[in-house]
Amino acid sequence: MADIFERLIKNYGPIGQHRERAHGYFAFPKLEGAIGNRMKFRGKEMIVWSLNNYLGLANHPEIRKIDADTAAEYGLATPMGARMMSGNSNFHEQLEAELAAFEQKEDAILMNYGYQGIMSAIDAVCGRHDVIVYDAESHACIIDGLRLHPGHRYVYKHNDIEDLEKQLERSAQLIDKQNAGGILVITEGVFGMAGDQGKLTEIVALKEKFEFRLLVDDAHGFGTLGKTGAGAGEEQGCQDGIDLYFSTFAKSMASIGAFLAGPKVIVDYIRYNIRSQIFAKSLPMPFVIGNLKRLELLRTKPELKDKLWANALKLQAGLKERGFDIGNTNSVVTPIYMKGGVEEATAMVMDLREHYHIFCSIVVYPVIPKGHIIYRLIPTAAHTDADIEETLKAFSETKAKLEAGAYKVQMIPDMADAK
Numbered sequence: 001m002a003d004i005f006e007r008l009i010k011n012y013g014p015i016g017q018h019r020e021r022a023h024g025y026f027a028f029p030k031l032e033g034a035i036g037n038r039m040k041f042r043g044k045e046m047i048v049w050s051l052n053n054y055l056g057l058a059n060h061p062e063i064r065k066i067d068a069d070t071a072a073e074y075g076l077a078t079p080m081g082a083r084m085m086s087g088n089s090n091f092h093e094q095l096e097a098e099l100a101a102f103e104q105k106e107d108a109i110l111m112n113y114g115y116q117g118i119m120s121a122i123d124a125v126c127g128r129h130d131v132i133v134y135d136a137e138s139h140a141c142i143i144d145g146l147r148l149h150p151g152h153r154y155v156y157k158h159n160d161i162e163d164l165e166k167q168l169e170r171s172a173q174l175i176d177k178q179n180a181g182g183i184l185v186i187t188e189g190v191f192g193m194a195g196d197q198g199k200l201t202e203i204v205a206l207k208e209k210f211e212f213r214l215l216v217d218d219a220h221g222f223g224t225l226g227k228t229g230a231g232a233g234e235e236q237g238c239q240d241g242i243d244l245y246f247s248t249f250a251k252s253m254a255s256i257g258a259f260l261a262g263p264k265v266i267v268d269y270i271r272y273n274i275r276s277q278i279f280a281k282s283l284p285m286p287f288v289i290g291n292l293k294r295l296e297l298l299r300t301k302p303e304l305k306d307k308l309w310a311n312a313l314k315l316q317a318g319l320k321e322r323g324f325d326i327g328n329t330n331s332v333v334t335p336i337y338m339k340g341g342v343e344e345a346t347a348m349v350m351d352l353r354e355h356y357h358i359f360c361s362i363v364v365y366p367v368i369p370k371g372h373i374i375y376r377l378i379p380t381a382a383h384t385d386a387d388i389e390e391t392l393k394a395f396s397e398t399k400a401k402l403e404a405g406a407y408k409v410q411m412i413p414d415m416a417d418a419k
Contacts, residue, residue, distance in 0.1 A: 026349065031359070034059050035254070037382045039359075046359035047387045049377040054224050054332065055304040056382035057294055058254040066293040067286060074285040083110075084272075087282025095292050096259070102295065103230055103245050105261035109271050112283050114248025117258040118217055119145035120276035121246065122186070124269075125215075126151065129181030131171040133164065133212070135198065137191050142217060151181065158191075161202045168210045183211065189218030189225070189232030189247075193363070193376060195329030197221070197232050204241030213243040223252025224332055229298050229305055249287075253294040256287050307381040308332055311388065315379050318392040324399070336375040336395065340402055345373045347407035348398055356394035 012019060019027065031048065032040040035058035039048050057063050081087040092110055100108040111117030122145035126132060132146060132153040146153050154171060156164040168183065175181045187198040203214060218231040226234030231247065233239035244262040249255040260270065271277075297304065312332035319326050325337040340348070345364045352358040363374040377391075401407060 026346070026362075029359075037380065037384060037387050041353065041359055044353075044357055046353065046357050047383075047391055049358070049360035049379070049391065051380065052220075052251040052378055053254045053380050053382065054252045054308055054378075055254070055298065056307075056380050057252070057297065057304075059382075060297065062297065063254070063290065063293060067290050070286040070289045074289075076284045076286060078285045079282050081282065082278060082280055083282045084278050089282075089285065089288070091285065091288045091292065092282065095288055095295070098292065098295055099259050100261050102228070102299065103261040104234075104239050105245060106264040107267040108259045108261040109267050109274070109277070110283055110288070111258040111260065111274075111277055112280055113256070114219060114250055114258040115141040115144075116276050117248070117260065118142060118246055119148060120274045121215070121244070121260050121270060122146065122184075123148045124274040125244070125266075126184055127181070129175075129178060130184060131174060131181060132184050132186060133167045133171055134186040135159065135188065135191075137194070138186060138188060139192060139217060139219075142186055142188075159196065159199050161199055161206070164203065165206060165209075168206065168212065171212075172210060182213065184215055185212050186215045186217070189216050189221030190331040190333060192220050192333060193374070194327050194335055195220075195331045195333030196327070197225070197236070197330050200232055200242065201236045201238045204238045207241065214241065215244040215246065216242045217246045219246075219248045219251050220331060220333060222247035223298050224305060224308060229302070249291055249294070252298065253291060255291050255294055257283050257291060304381045308379065311381065311383045312379040314385070315377065315383075315388050315391070318388060319395070322392060322396050322399075324395065332379055334377040334379060336377065338373040338375070338399070338402065339371060340373045340407070341371060344402060344407040348373075348402055351398055351401070351407070352394060356390075356398070358391055358394045 029041060035051060035053055037048060038045055079087040079089050083092065096108045096110055100106060118141045126149050128150040130151050132149055134142060134146065134153065134155055135158055136155050137158040152174060154167040156167045171183045175183065185203060187203060189200065190197050198216065200216065216233065221232035221235065223229045225232050228234065230239065233242045233245065244260060246258065246260045248258040260267065309332065312334065316326055316329070316334055319336060327335050327337055329335060342364050345362055349362050361376045363376065368374060
């Protein structure tokens with residue numbers, strides 16, 4: 001018999017194998033100070049492009065006040081217990097009602113976390129005879145939700161409507177054969193890595209040909225897209241065609257929690273059958289009341305979204321003018337695609353942080369194919385023109401170094417020098 005622990009020690013996984021070198025710098029870094037456009041990393045001030053604080057609410061004075069006041073009044077324990085048993089409140093129900101109205105849906109249910117919430121929603125909605133059809137670039141939380149599904153699931157090529165149609169035909173044939181079940185299509189409003197929106201209008205149009213329900217995870221679209229900030233469905237004019245609308249509070253709202261909005265009868269079913277909420281402690285009162293305030297600011301201060309987009313468009317235009325490939329993003333998420341190996345990416349990140357004081361996220365092999373590097377910059381309403389200009393200058397200079405071969409493996413500085 002094998003020792004489970006022995007197996008884990010022998011294989012830490014594709015990311016974990018680099019833990020000794022990466023920990024504290026590339027993985028699990030510690031950003032310090034007030035959340036904002038500039039924070040401290042290892043004692044140095046950095047321009048930070050890695051935080052999903054889209055509307056800059058994390059340190060908005062009205063938010064800081066409501067968070068402090070509600071924590072002082074209620075503490076973090078109230079209400080105690082799961083909502084079904086003893087943890088419900090008027091504020092929880094008020095937030096659900098306001099979110100439903102904001103998303104033009106009949107009802108909504110609060111969830112404690114986004115990752116956990118979407119997984120549990122998929123589990124609650126789909127039975128063993130149902131077929132799930134999902135976009136190939138769906139977030140890890142959706143993939144993990146699919147793992148809970150006992151029935152069939154078919155993937156379609158990213159944003160490829162022709163392939164989606166093929167998978168819907170395949171699904172319909174299977175359901176006809178087994179004479180049971182239905183189809184749930186899952187996609188995202190905005191894909192968080194590439195920044196491109198899901199083709200929601202085209203997907204909704206397929207309802208004329210196929211019978212299915214549509215679940216959209218709009219974590220990055222909620223608060224950033226649409227005239228009122230209601231998300232990708234509003235942006236694309238197809239909100240009515242989205243059967244279940246999901247988002248987290250961790251992005252635009254700079255908070256904790258999530259929600260799912262849809263028809264009242266379906267939300268009621270989920271409310272009484274979603275195991276992760278039935279058997280979990282209720283979302284604490286400071287988060288609920290704080291999220292009510294955040295939603296109010298989202299509704300009443302469009303200038304926050306306007307500033308976010310002004311910054312995003314300025315950053316993206318500057319990158320394109322300097323010859324950078326930012327892909328097909330049509331959201332504020334700003335990827336930068338480059339060529340290079342893991343060693344070169346490592347050295348480039350260190351150069352950006354140590355000499356240019358730019359902190360941003362990077363993705364390399366094994367997450368993406370060898371020879372490719374993706375930087376992901378997240379602009380916020382808190383960034384300034386100076387932040388953007390300094391960042392553009394830094395990327396122009398480091399790109400020239402990369403192309404000149406300055407970041408080859410022998411040029412990587414010792415990690416000890418960066419501490």
